[in-house]
Amino acid sequence: MNIIEINNLTFRYKTKFIYDNFSLNIKRGTWVTIAGPNGAGKTTLVKLLAGLVKSYCDIKIFGKPLNKKNIYDVRKEVGFVFDNPDNFFACETVEDELAFSLENMAVFPSTIKKKIKEISSLLNLDDILKENPYDLSGGQKQKVLLGCALMLEPRILVLDEALMMIDINQRDELLRILKEYNKKKRVTIVSFTHDLKEAIYSDRLVVLNDGKIIIDGPFPNVFDEERVMRKIGLEVPFEVELSQKLRLYKLVDKINLNLEGLVDELWK
């Protein structure tokens, strides 16, 4: 079942067409990464899904058209995590920030407390709960923002370059946590990024360029199109680049997303 349906989307800023007859369907419970170089139309698509810019097209979320009448109901079940956390913080402590959206929905304080405990332990935020979000580092801020989105138990989680300030080690850990969350809760994740390293836990990769889908496929086979990705300015994961180069020398047969597996295959 498609949870997000975009049919024949046309959108332009003044005279510049960003999307012309663009269609994309996303199935429930999947993790789809939408990648593209700067200017490919990623942020515009996020804004369209969030209803932040008007579209005169057919975008359906949970089968409901995204219009004035439905937008409030839809937004309650879609969590957005944007790239600049400073634009979103409103409270003096991380704990208050996590509670903010549920408080506004008049949820019982005891339920909010329980939920904060669950999310802070999931994302490892326990040590910073009493801190001012503005005093945190960029990566910590992004984790808090992700926590705020998960507090609402969204059915769809939209990440717009949401992990780019988190260091590699922590990002891998966070991606694993999100993968478990995606499987366990059947949450649909739509992640927008220009960094394909963030895509390694996705089920499907869609590559955009100039408002058009140029690659769409499952992992890791989609990396057979590695050359096209690099040509448009995307950085493929190191493991993919190395596997492909070693394939040219017939030292390995397939793309290996794990370095240990790659070494084993080389010296098998």
Add this chain to the structure above:
Amino acid sequence: MEVIFKDVSFSYNKGMINEKKALKNINIVLQSNLIHGIIGPIGSGKTTMLELMNGVTKPDSGEIIVGEYELKNKLKKSEFNKFRYEVGFVYQFPEKQFFCSTVAEEVAFSSKVFDSKNKNIKVKVKKALKMVGLDESYLKRSPFSLNSGEKRRVAIASVLISNPKLLIMDEPTIGLDNNSKKRLMKLLINLKKQYMKTIIIVTHDVDMLYEITDDVVVLNEGEVANFGTKIDVFSNVDLLNKNNAPVPSVVRMCKMIYDKKGIDLGYIKNTNELVRSIVGCFDRNKEGD
């Protein structure tokens, strides 16, 4: 422009119940005309260190010397203007430094304010934009309407226009696609080699750093865990792991081959060199057979 930290400590919310030590007794000398990278896990004090050398934040104790400026005492206005002009800072979030309505005004700002001989500003603006790969069509656009990669490039151009001796950059590659990143790396190497600039970069992107940096500082919990040339620092993978610091991909692969197969590939510069070394191993094996 040399940067010296002498026993520098700094805490956020000093004297309050939620006081948090960000930097503890930092002693370090970052030499002129080199690219220095600062790495470490999130919250290790990287950005705080940059803000201290930018003169915006004052240390609780210790001394910071940037070139001829001692940042311990408040600088005189004329001296401070000169310092601002000579030290360029690119923030982690480019929006933080934007306040003009067009890209042209934004890029021209520092040159107009701090440079008394601000001649040929229009030419300088175009040149700075060209250096970061943006053409003249951007001049009249609002910097706030740009995508994240373009914002970052405008932020860098608005710093480059003043031709700073010291360039401080906080996560400069965030939001940049691969082509823009490669262009920035080339620009930084060129600024160092041709214009003798000192560049200090805080980044999580160790693969980028591995290609361009000379020295690396590893920070963890506000302390210097390691400092040295990139070969020294990145060859000590165990110490990087111990301090939760990121390890460059090429180095990770070399370490994996060493740990699993006992083969030491030595210092490898990049992926192509790594592939050649691996292929070489198999060629030698064949010859041996």
